[in-house]
Amino acid sequence: MLSNHVKRQIRAGHAQFGSLLNFGDPLVAEMMASVGFDWLLVDTEHGPIDLATMAQMFGMITRYPVAPFARVHALTEENVKRVLDTGAWGVLGPNVRTREEAELLVAACKYPPAGVRSLGAGRFALSFKTDAPTYFARANDEILVIVQIEHADAIKHIDAILSVPGVDACYIGPNDLCASMGLAPSLEPPHAEFEEAAQTVLAAARRHGVAPGIHCATPETVNRRIREGWMLVGLVNDHRFLSVGAKAARDAVRTER
Numbered sequence: 001m002l003s004n005h006v007k008r009q010i011r012a013g014h015a016q017f018g019s020l021l022n023f024g025d026p027l028v029a030e031m032m033a034s035v036g037f038d039w040l041l042v043d044t045e046h047g048p049i050d051l052a053t054m055a056q057m058f059g060m061i062t063r064y065p066v067a068p069f070a071r072v073h074a075l076t077e078e079n080v081k082r083v084l085d086t087g088a089w090g091v092l093g094p095n096v097r098t099r100e101e102a103e104l105l106v107a108a109c110k111y112p113p114a115g116v117r118s119l120g121a122g123r124f125a126l127s128f129k130t131d132a133p134t135y136f137a138r139a140n141d142e143i144l145v146i147v148q149i150e151h152a153d154a155i156k157h158i159d160a161i162l163s164v165p166g167v168d169a170c171y172i173g174p175n176d177l178c179a180s181m182g183l184a185p186s187l188e189p190p191h192a193e194f195e196e197a198a199q200t201v202l203a204a205a206r207r208h209g210v211a212p213g214i215h216c217a218t219p220e221t222v223n224r225r226i227r228e229g230w231m232l233v234g235l236v237n238d239h240r241f242l243s244v245g246a247k248a249a250r251d252a253v254r255t256e257r
Contacts, residue, residue, distance in 0.1 A: 090144030
């Protein structure tokens with residue numbers, strides 16, 4: 001069975017770099033995986049992606065040494081179960097604001113007795129290049145459990161959230177966190193209040209042995225965050241890469257003679 005290299009590396013204190021997939025297209029997933037990211041996250045919260053398409057995307061991603069994660073569209077046991085059975089190596093629970101929500105996410109990701117995930121058929125074993133019995137025995141140790149911190153309420157409860165046993169990482173969503181604080185949304189927030197909240201999360205993650213993560217808009221910010229000690233760092237998404245690259249090319253061309 002393949003080992004979840006991202007979980008192993010962040011536990012060892014090594015940053016892991018990735019991006020998000022919002023296009024529901026296995027070919028886009030394959031092209032993004034070929035670039036060499038450590039992880040890619042299929043975003044079912046904001047992307048038009050169904051389970052069957054996600055299964056194909058995971059199949060493409062795992063052709064490469066890239067960990068396939070998914071963000072569920074809503075934090076429920078059923079949603080988490082179906083994403084894991086489709087082959088995710090980790091789950092990002094959106095907008096976790098309380099300890100109880102973090103506990104729900106952990107329980108949904110773990111087979112009994114550690115959690116409540118049910119055992120059934122799926123392509124989960126294929127995703128880890130193994131068989132079902134081996135997967136059932138090792139999945140609890142391999143699945144990465146990530147709470148998304150994207151609301152001011154989560155900052156108030158950050159120690160309660162990150163002290164939940166089984167939470168492996170947290171991940172700040174800058175746009176929504178800014179919006180919840182009454183600040184202009186941005187992936188590059190210039191607000192002192194945002195940076196104070198981010199540093200609060202970073203310090204709490206260190207206290208509780210949880211890998212701190214954050215989403216970024218530029219490679220320069222990714223490098224700065226890694227220097228600060230952030231372990232799970234993401235850069236925009238496939239949609240942004242395509243649109244920005246296409247616009248840059250279009251703006252560089254002059255058709256007038």
